[in-house]
Amino acid sequence: MSPEHWTRPSRSEDRGHADETAPAATSAAPTREQVIAGLRATSEGGADLVQLLTPEGQRVSHPDFDIDISEQQLREMYRDMVLIRRADREGNSLQRQGQLGIWVPLLGQEAAQIGAGRALRPQDMAFPSYREHGVAWCRGIDPTELLGIFRGTDHGSWDPNRTGMGLYTIVIGNQCVNATGYAMGQKFEGMVGNSDRDPNANEATMTFFGDGATSQGDVHEGMVWASVYDAPVVFFCQNNQWAISEPTERQSRVPLYERARGYGFPGIRVDGNDVLASLAVSKWALDEARSGNGPVLIEAFTYRMDAHTTSDDATRYRMDDELQAWKLKDPIERLRVYLLREQIVDQGFIDEVQNEAEELATRFREFCLNMSEPPPERMFSAVYADESPVVAAQRDEYLDYLSGFADAGHDTEGSVR
Amino acid sequence: MAAPTVETTGSGTTQPQTITMAKGLNMAMRATMERDPKVLVMGEDVGKLGGVFRVTDGLQKDFGEHRVLDTPLSESGIIGAAIGLAMRGFRPVCEIQFDGFIFPGFDQIVSQLSKMHFRSQGKVKAPVVIRVPFGGGIGAVEHHSESPESLFAHIAGLKVMSCSNPVDAYWMLQQAIDSDDPVLFFEPKRRYWEKAELDPTAEHLSMGSSALLRRGSSATLATYGPMVKTCLDAANAATEDGNELEVVDLRSLSPLDLGPVAESVRRTGRLIVVSESPPESSVTSEVAARIQQECFYSLEAPVMRVNGFDTPYPPSKLEEGYLPDLDRVLDAVDRSLAY
Ligand SMILES: Cc1ncc(C[n+]2csc(CCOP(=O)(O)OP(=O)(O)O)c2C)c(N)n1
Numbered sequence: 001m002s003p004e005h006w007t008r009p010s011r012s013e014d015r016g017h018a019d020e021t022a023p024a025a026t027s028a029a030p031t032r033e034q035v036i037a038g039l040r041a042t043s044e045g046g047a048d049l050v051q052l053l054t055p056e057g058q059r060v061s062h063p064d065f066d067i068d069i070s071e072q073q074l075r076e077m078y079r080d081m082v083l084i085r086r087a088d089r090e091g092n093s094l095q096r097q098g099q100l101g102i103w104v105p106l107l108g109q110e111a112a113q114i115g116a117g118r119a120l121r122p123q124d125m126a127f128p129s130y131r132e133h134g135v136a137w138c139r140g141i142d143p144t145e146l147l148g149i150f151r152g153t154d155h156g157s158w159d160p161n162r163t164g165m166g167l168y169t170i171v172i173g174n175q176c177v178n179a180t181g182y183a184m185g186q187k188f189e190g191m192v193g194n195s196d197r198d199p200n201a202n203e204a205t206m207t208f209f210g211d212g213a214t215s216q217g218d219v220h221e222g223m224v225w226a227s228v229y230d231a232p233v234v235f236f237c238q239n240n241q242w243a244i245s246e247p248t249e250r251q252s253r254v255p256l257y258e259r260a261r262g263y264g265f266p267g268i269r270v271d272g273n274d275v276l277a278s279l280a281v282s283k284w285a286l287d288e289a290r291s292g293n294g295p296v297l298i299e300a301f302t303y304r305m306d307a308h309t310t311s312d313d314a315t316r317y318r319m320d321d322e323l324q325a326w327k328l329k330d331p332i333e334r335l336r337v338y339l340l341r342e343q344i345v346d347q348g349f350i351d352e353v354q355n356e357a358e359e360l361a362t363r364f365r366e367f368c369l370n371m372s373e374p375p376p377e378r379m380f381s382a383v384y385a386d387e388s389p390v391v392a393a394q395r396d397e398y399l400d401y402l403s404g405f406a407d408a409g410h411d412t413e414g415s416v417r
Numbered sequence: 418m419a420a421p422t423v424e425t426t427g428s429g430t431t432q433p434q435t436i437t438m439a440k441g442l443n444m445a446m447r448a449t450m451e452r453d454p455k456v457l458v459m460g461e462d463v464g465k466l467g468g469v470f471r472v473t474d475g476l477q478k479d480f481g482e483h484r485v486l487d488t489p490l491s492e493s494g495i496i497g498a499a500i501g502l503a504m505r506g507f508r509p510v511c512e513i514q515f516d517g518f519i520f521p522g523f524d525q526i527v528s529q530l531s532k533m534h535f536r537s538q539g540k541v542k543a544p545v546v547i548r549v550p551f552g553g554g555i556g557a558v559e560h561h562s563e564s565p566e567s568l569f570a571h572i573a574g575l576k577v578m579s580c581s582n583p584v585d586a587y588w589m590l591q592q593a594i595d596s597d598d599p600v601l602f603f604e605p606k607r608r609y610w611e612k613a614e615l616d617p618t619a620e621h622l623s624m625g626s627s628a629l630l631r632r633g634s635s636a637t638l639a640t641y642g643p644m645v646k647t648c649l650d651a652a653n654a655a656t657e658d659g660n661e662l663e664v665v666d667l668r669s670l671s672p673l674d675l676g677p678v679a680e681s682v683r684r685t686g687r688l689i690v691v692s693e694s695p696p697e698s699s700v701t702s703e704v705a706a707r708i709q710q711e712c713f714y715s716l717e718a719p720v721m722r723v724n725g726f727d728t729p730y731p732p733s734k735l736e737e738g739y740l741p742d743l744d745r746v747l748d749a750v751d752r753s754l755a756y
Contacts, residue, residue: 101558101733148732153732155732170559171517171518212490213490215494218521243490244466245464245465245466311469313466316465316466317466373734374732376738378731379728379738380726380728383729390727394727
């Protein structure tokens with residue numbers, strides 16, 4: 001691959017139009033207008049956007065990324081998106097009802113996450129941020145397992161080794177360097193570039209972060225390391241246009257996918273509201289990584305349709321028009337229209353999935369309401385692998401202190417007030 | 418460092434008014450920005466949103482985007498750039514969104530900010546203020562409730578402050594901004610909405626002094642930040658058992674003004690040091706060690722400490738047990754009195 005085309009996948013090298021469509025930002029300092037256009041081309045995401053399903057639900061082809069996808073897979077991805085959205089909405093209402101301390105909504109980002117998540121193989125590893133409920137779903141983590149973090153009973157209950165998904169990371173960008181290290185380990189253990197006949201012979205890592213995160217040193221350092229070690233890591237940036245109140249142009253003056261060129265690996269912008277494109281591009285990128293070609297950056301161009309979290313007030317910084325425009329590009333709606341129009345599914349299927357979603361929501365809610373409080377000794381457990389005498393002494397003293405309240409007729413569970 | 422004069426506080430009034438701590442901090446920034454065009458406010462979401470706690474609310478609207486900067490999402494960038502701006506004569510006031518997010522900027526604070534003056538032997542000053550909402554008690558997820566102040570108190574060249582009430586918030590932050598030294602300014606986030614009367618014409622203490630808040634004869638409580646209110650409440654409750662507790666608000670964690678604590682201990686003979694942070698190698702260790710040394714013959718009991726634990730901050734359902742509360746403070750008082 002020649003350097004001029006590093007912002008594109010290798011198969012597009014022979015495509016004549018590559019340079020015509022490349023934004024001016026790559027060659028000379030862009031004008032303010034070009035910056036805004038490139039960063040926030042809110043209708044299409046720019047000329048380089050990979051799309052396979054239009055907002056109107058029309059299947060379109062792409063010279064580099066077309067995929068064969070069975071009707072069964074299409075139905076499954078529709079189901080994935082509907083179910084995870086429903087769980088997400090239930091998370092929001094549980095927070096409003098005081099059952100959760102906070103909820104981080106995924107609304108609008110279902111296609112980006114399900115596409116990427118379904119491209120991962122069981123032996124791959126995912127390093128998430130904190131909004132990756134759809135990725136978790138694809139890794140076999142039941143949505144109820146997310147609840148502890150937001151209800152405040154744990155910091156994540158799933159086993160990263162068993163599920164192939166790290167715990168949620170709250171400090172922005174931290175996970176990108178960890179993902180690179182993990183991917184280096186996959187490579188050092190000989191798990192890249194092996195015969196394609198055994199699909200389990202190769203592994204890759206995918207890490208998820210936001211557009212705001214790209215300003216952090218850790219994300220930059222992760223990309224530097226990944227490139228110099230050819231680590232099999234895919235950087236999956238969900239550009240949902242906002243970092244709390246700050247728009248993408250507060251973080252960058254070039255479209256984010258173009259930054260990959262500076263690190264020496266391909267960067268691709270995909271329509272993050274198009275589950276087919278997200279799947280296709282992610283598959284391609286993971287295959288690049290698995291085959292030993294090194295890292296890829298994917299910018300999933302999408303939109304955060306809800307507030308940043310349930311503690312945020314998006315009306316202070318965001319125009320309603322913008323939200324309305326993006327609603328027309330709803331990731332679930334466009335797949336539904338396509339599936340119905342092509343008679344891949346009938347209304348019965350749509351209703352069935354909706355019923356299943358309601359059942360999930362009920363189960364999710366009941367689980368939340370029935371969660372037990374962690375016992376006080378949980379505070380001291382597993383601080384170290386080797387038990388610390390200091391922590392053990394503090395635990396014993398604290399439990400002893402609590403039992404004093406029990407003698408005085410107080411409640412030993414939780415509150416000592 | 419000149420104490421700010423009352424006439425220039427700008428924010429409308431010299432009349433007494435009831436304010437929250439968040440408002441006091443906001444008024445402090447506004448006042449310094451009005452009298453010194455070199456004062457900048459910078460951080461994530463501090464502009465249009467007014468900060469996630471709304472402490473910078475309205476400042477960008479009134480002072481513009483070049484005085485109140487919504488920065489890229491990078492703490493090393495915020496602090497590193499603030500150092501450069503300070504070298505150019507500006508006085509940046511940086512907001513770190515939550516305690517747990519200061520660490521991407523830790524290197525800049527420790528390697529550059531704290532050493533600039535010493536390394537250049539005074540030729541370069543770094544008047545940077547870093548505001549950090551800190552501590553627990555708000556039911557948040559990981560990294561939003563930590564008390565990392567001891568890490569900074571350990572670094573030579575930094576001043577470390579913590580306010581505990583709206584009036585101090587108003588004065589101490591102005592003094593911090595006026596100081597030519599770098600200041601780490603810890604704000605007890607769970608006290609942001611607590612109110613007090615501010616009389617802008619009343620006298621105020623220097624930010625480097627600790628303050629005796631309550632007199633008593635039984636024992637001394639020394640504390641700071643969010644635990645000041647807890648200790649005052651404990652002192653009120655202690656009267657039911659016939660105990661009169663003195664309460665000292667340390668205010669300045671580095672340098673420590675231990676004079677008022679020592680005087681108090683000489684009166685009461687007993688000291689309990691209280692903070693939310695893990696106890697090992699902390700501000701409370703420092704106070705205990707020095708008072709033990711200075712007041713050995715006045716002490717009737719070993720200095721007690723009430724802290725969080727030497728564990729990572731727990732999930733929020735457990736934080737009530739982690740955070741010292743009135744009962745844990747009184748328990749330590751009882752143990753001290755039992756000697
Ligand atoms: C190091 C650090 N600084 C600040 C924060 C506070 N914070 C949480 S989310 C967020 C915005 C993140 O935006 P982006 O990376 O675009 O991801 P998004 O939430 O939009 O998915 C900020 C500033 C944090 N979590 N970590």
